[in-house]
Structure formats: C-alpha cells, structure tokens
Amino acid sequence: xxxxxxxxxxxxxxxxxxxxxxxxxxxxxxxxxxxxxxxxxxxxxxxxxxxxxxxxxxxxxxxxxxxxxxxxxxxxxxxxxxxxxxxxxxxxxxxxxxxxxxxxxxxxxxxxxxxxxxxxxxxxxxxxxxxxxxxxxxxxx
Amino acid sequence: xxxxxxxxxxxxxxxxxxxxxxxxxxxxxxxxxxxxxxxxxxxxxxxxxxxxxxxxxxxxxxxxxxxxxxxxxxxxxxxxxxxxxxxxxxxxxxxxxxxxxxxxxxxxxxxxxxxxxxxxxxxxxxxxxxxxxxxxxxxxx
DNA sequence: ATTATTCCTACTTTTTCAATAGGAATAACA
DNA sequence: TGTTATTCCTATTGAAAAAGTAGGAATAAT
Numbered sequence: 001x002x003x004x005x006x007x008x009x010x011x012x013x014x015x016x017x018x019x020x021x022x023x024x025x026x027x028x029x030x031x032x033x034x035x036x037x038x039x040x041x042x043x044x045x046x047x048x049x050x051x052x053x054x055x056x057x058x059x060x061x062x063x064x065x066x067x068x069x070x071x072x073x074x075x076x077x078x079x080x081x082x083x084x085x086x087x088x089x090x091x092x093x094x095x096x097x098x099x100x101x102x103x104x105x106x107x108x109x110x111x112x113x114x115x116x117x118x119x120x121x122x123x124x125x126x127x128x129x130x131x132x133x134x135x136x137x138x139x140x141x
Numbered sequence: 142x143x144x145x146x147x148x149x150x151x152x153x154x155x156x157x158x159x160x161x162x163x164x165x166x167x168x169x170x171x172x173x174x175x176x177x178x179x180x181x182x183x184x185x186x187x188x189x190x191x192x193x194x195x196x197x198x199x200x201x202x203x204x205x206x207x208x209x210x211x212x213x214x215x216x217x218x219x220x221x222x223x224x225x226x227x228x229x230x231x232x233x234x235x236x237x238x239x240x241x242x243x244x245x246x247x248x249x250x251x252x253x254x255x256x257x258x259x260x261x262x263x264x265x266x267x268x269x270x271x272x273x274x275x276x277x278x279x280x281x282x
Numbered sequence: 283a284t285t286a287t288t289c290c291t292a293c294t295t296t297t298t299c300a301a302t303a304g305g306a307a308t309a310a311c312a
Numbered sequence: 313t314g315t316t317a318t319t320c321c322t323a324t325t326g327a328a329a330a331a332g333t334a335g336g337a338a339t340a341a342t
Contacts, residue, residue, distance in 0.1 A: 002142065004142075011249050014249055046319095047319090062312070088143075131249065131252070184289080199287090200289080201290045201338090202284095
C-alpha cells in the first residue's frame with residue numbers, strides 16, 4: 001500500500017519544472033542534481049510524462065522540458081495515475097475491472113469503495129499550483 | 142498502491158469466523174472451502190491473527206478458531222495493519238518514520254499527509270460488525 | 283488407535299521495483 | 313564543421329516483496 005518512487009519522483013519532477021517560471025527549458029541534469037535522483041531513472045519517468053503530453057521536450061544542447069499547460073491544470077491524481085497506474089486499493093474497484101463473481105456475496109467491497117473514494121477525493125483536488133511555493137490558492141489546506 | 146491478498150484474506154477470515162455465531166470453533170478447512178482460498182496460505186495468515194490475540198485457537202480434532210472479542214471491537218484498520226504492515230502511503234508519514242532530511246524543502250509532504258489521513262478515516266471507522274450481514278449499526282454507510 | 287485439526291518452518295515461483303547501461307539522434311554554438 | 317549538451321530508445325540487472333506450496337510435528341476428540 002505504497003506510492004512507489006516512480007510516482008513520487010514524477011510529482012517532484014513536474015513541480016520542479018513548474019517552478020522554473022522563466023520559460024527556459026529545464027534539463028534532466030539540473031533536476032536530478034537539484035532533487036538528488038538518478039538522472040537515468042528520471043529520464044525514463046519524464047519520457048512517460050512526455051508521451052502523455054504533460055510536458056514538451058526540446059532536444060539538443062540547451063534543451064530540456066517545459067510544462068505543456070499551467071500548473072493549475074495538473075492534479076496530483078493525473079500525475080500519479082499516469083506513472084503508477086490506477087490508484088484503486090484493490091483490483092475489483094479499478095476503472096475497467098472485470099466483474100468479480102463474488103460480488104453478490106462480497107462483504108468487503110464497501111470498504112474498498114470507500115477507500116477508493118477517499119483516495120480520489122484527495123489526489124483529484126490538489127493541483128501542482130497548490131503545491132508551488134508561491135502559487136495556488138491555499139484554500140485546499 | 143494495493144492492499145495485498147494477505148490483508149484482504151485476513152479481513153475475510155475474521156469476518157467468516159465472526160459470522161459463525163454459534164460459538165463453535167471454525168476450522169481453516171471450512172473457511173478455505175467457503176472462501177475459495179488456499180488453506181495452506183490461510184494457515185499462515187491466521188497464525189498472525191492468533192499470535193496477535195485477535196482469535197483464539199482450539200487444537201486437535203473438532204478444533205478451529207473463535208474470535209477473542211466481539212466483532213465491533215475490531216476495526217478494518219487493525220486487521221489490515223496487523224497483516225499488511227503500516228497503511229501509510231509513503232515511508233515518511235509512517236508512525237515511526239525517521240526524520241526526512243528533505244522535510245524543510247519538501248513540497249509534496251502535504252499530499253501524503255492528507256492521503257494518510259483520508260485512508261485512516263476510512264479503515265479506522267469501519268468494524269467487523271459493520272460488515273456483518275445482520276450486524277452492526279449501518280450508520281457508517 | 284485413528285482422525286482431524288493446529289502449529290511451525292522452510293522453500294519456490296512470479297512479479298514488481300528501482301535502477302543501471304550504452305549508444306543513437308538532435309540541435310546549439312564556437 | 314566539429315564539439316558538446318542534451319533528449320530518445322531499448323535492454324539488462326539486482327533486490328525485494330508477494331503469493332503461495334510443502335512436509336511433517338504436536339495435540340486432542342472420538
């Protein structure tokens with residue numbers, strides 16, 4: 001029941017890029033040294049963010065990444081689901097779950113549904129902007 | 142970010158025992174055939190519940206397990222934490238977490254704290270009694 | 283004695299996690 | 313035009329966790 005490093009790094013990655021507000025692309029090198037994360041691992045993670053269109057890449061020298069949209073357009077849930085996969089606490093409450101044949105007799109499903117709902121209600125209501133140093137309406141806290 | 146089968150089976154195990162209200166001990170065999178779970182695996186899981194004092198075991202023929210306390214004394218959280226370990230979504234919000242040296246600069250901690258709180262508020266407020274067929278105050282739904 | 287059970291420990295297999303590695307393609311800049 | 317800094321792509325590795333499987337000893341009812 002843990003968010004993996006992949007998801008956590010992705011969030012830090014996005015946040016780091018979001019905060020370079022001067023519009024200059026941010027390179028993996030910069031991020032990895034700022035965040036103390038293996039650059040080769042970050043490369044893989046950002047490529048996921050890139051092919052999903054969350055960031056735009058600029059290749060070659062002086063290249064790097066910039067956010068595709070404004071920070072308030074990215075929820076924590078979007079970023080975690082993209083990198084981690086579903087955040088459902090059990091397979092049977094996943095978005096596209098195949099019908100469980102125990103459903104009629106299942107007494108625990110209510111727990112998983114409530115848990116799923118609780119998780120959603122957190123991650124889908126916090127945006128990158130909320131997490132930025134001087135950004136976001138701080139109402140969510 | 143999944144509850145493992147171990148925790149899920151433990152919950153079903155406890156619930157199954159709770160529902161044999163006639164006071165007769167329930168054997169692993171019975172449970173495994175009723176719940177369609179490997180009996181050898183269940184054995185291991187129930188031994189955890191047993192040494193934690195959640196159930197009482199009766200050895201020998203006609204033996205089995207009974208709950209130590211009333212169903213409303215067991216929250217889902219107690220059972221999951223015992224079998225799964227902590228339910229904290231990241232290491233740094235665990236009960237006995239060693240101080241993270243990034244804490245001062247960490248911008249994501251607020252997400253994990255809120256997530257942790259959301260998870261707790263679900264699992265710590267549902268008891269076995271709530272999940273039983275004719276048991277529990279149904280208010281929690 | 284026989285049988286049904288718990289108890290205990292070790293082993294195995296599969297999957298996931300968390301990187302690491304190496305080199306090709308691209309573009310800025312001197 | 314060559315050098316350098318970057319992204320891009322794919323494969324491999326090592327460690328740990330998850331999910332069981334296996335075998336037999338101890339215990340107690342009948």
